[in-house]
Amino acid sequence: MNCTKCVGKMAEKKGTTPEGFEYVYFKCKKCGEEIVDMKQLHSVAKKYREMKKYTAKISKWGESLAMRIPKDLVEQYDLKQNEDVTLLPEKKGIKIVA
Ligand SMILES: [Zn+2]
Incomplete structure (x- = not known):
């Protein structure tokens, strides 16, 4: 070529x-x-x-807003209750890093 x-x-x-x-x-x-x-x-x-797409609903939780993470993603990324994750603001949205 x-x-x-x-x-x-x-x-x-x-x-x-x-x-x-x-x-x-x-x-x-x-x-x-x-x-x-x-x-x-x-x-x-x-x-x-x-590429799979997921949607999540944001709901009110005290003074903050909470988002439910679909079960598939919880399992795929081995997320645990009370675990701290990092939120990275990006141009097109927010990236969650576990
Ligand atoms: Zn050339």
């Missing part, structure tokens, strides 16, 4: 999306151009669709 910009040799590289999905891309050794082929894009998009 040659670079579409400078026709230099492309090297195969492994990348990971912020969600932890691995994909392969090609990087030009000469100009640094990066190309992801359509197959790879489709497979990453498919993984995104397969």
Whole structure:
């Protein structure tokens, strides 16, 4: 495979999306151009669709608000009652780190 910009040799590289999905891309050794082929894009998009989504209702609990965490997630992350978790405010929401 040659670079579409400078026709230099492309090297195969492994990348990971912020969600932890691995994909392969090609990087030009000469100009640094990066190309992801359509197959790879489709497979990453498919993984995104397969990602489970959970919804939770926020309810009032004294002066604070509480959120119920679905059983599946409790088991997956081995969460315990009274355990302290870290809340990380991010652009698109709040990330919970157990
Ligand atoms: Zn190039």
